[in-house]
Amino acid sequence: MQHRRRLPVLALALALAATLATAVPMAQPAKAALPLAGIVIEIDPGHNGGNASHLAYINKLVWIGNRWKACDTVGTTTRSGWPEHRFNWLVASVVKARLVALGATVVLSRPSDTGYGPCITTRAQLGAKVHAKLKVSIHADGAALSYHGFFVMRPGLVAGYTNDILTSSYTLAKAVRSGLIKAGLSVANYYATNGIIARTDLGGLNMSDVPAVMVELGNMKNSGDAARMQTTAGRSQYASGLVAGIRLFLGK
Numbered sequence: 001m002q003h004r005r006r007l008p009v010l011a012l013a014l015a016l017a018a019t020l021a022t023a024v025p026m027a028q029p030a031k032a033a034l035p036l037a038g039i040v041i042e043i044d045p046g047h048n049g050g051n052a053s054h055l056a057y058i059n060k061l062v063w064i065g066n067r068w069k070a071c072d073t074v075g076t077t078t079r080s081g082w083p084e085h086r087f088n089w090l091v092a093s094v095v096k097a098r099l100v101a102l103g104a105t106v107v108l109s110r111p112s113d114t115g116y117g118p119c120i121t122t123r124a125q126l127g128a129k130v131h132a133k134l135k136v137s138i139h140a141d142g143a144a145l146s147y148h149g150f151f152v153m154r155p156g157l158v159a160g161y162t163n164d165i166l167t168s169s170y171t172l173a174k175a176v177r178s179g180l181i182k183a184g185l186s187v188a189n190y191y192a193t194n195g196i197i198a199r200t201d202l203g204g205l206n207m208s209d210v211p212a213v214m215v216e217l218g219n220m221k222n223s224g225d226a227a228r229m230q231t232t233a234g235r236s237q238y239a240s241g242l243v244a245g246i247r248l249f250l251g252k
Contacts, residue, residue: 034103179245
């Protein structure tokens with residue numbers, strides 16, 4: 001008799017436990033943080049698509065710490081006329097997408113490839129304004145036909161301007177060089193033949209307050225470099241090298 005009276009109580013307890021299990025889901029394990037979460041990066045696609053139509057604006061002089069220089073320039077082209085500004089923008093867009101996928105916040109120095117400017121000084125000062133960990137400026141060169149390959153420009157000493165970023169920018173330059181080599185790209189055979197050179201005449205470096213480099217990814221007048229630049233696969237290769245270099249610098 002006692003066992004019979006306990007059966008309804010036991011059934012009720014089991015039913016209540018099942019209800020609670022359904023109503024209160026099991027806690028899920030926390031997702032692993034993305035490797036670049038919380039990091040802000042400035043990417044500067046050199047020049048702009050509308051610069052040639054706004055020469056009065058881009059030719060105005062700005063102070064870069066040791067001299068006056070034009071606000072911006074038009075950039076170079078391949079021998080067939082494909083423009084550097086377009087190459088820079090397309091590579092920067094791929095780099096941004098990949099960094100964002102890794103968790104980073106990426107700030108571009110210009111919002112499109114149809115505007116003009118901003119000046120090199122504005123681009124340089126953007127990194128500090130958005131609290132970026134670093135700035136990479138993307139360019140392509142226009143040199144003699146036989147010249148090919150990439151090189152990385154870092155800030156030289158401009159007293160009162162680059163003192164605070166000299167060492168960190170050199171570290172960034174070496175990391176970007178390593179990333180590009182790892183991606184299968186060759187160091188330039190004509191300038192900065194170890195892949196890195198210090199410059200004191202570039203406003204985009206002189207006026208930066210975060211570690212900064214400017215990269216000439218290849219020579220647009222060289223047929224091999226130009227062919228790579230004009231393909232999706234080639235631009236992906238450049239982007240892979242830049243992202244690898246940025247991650248190496250950040251230790252991520």
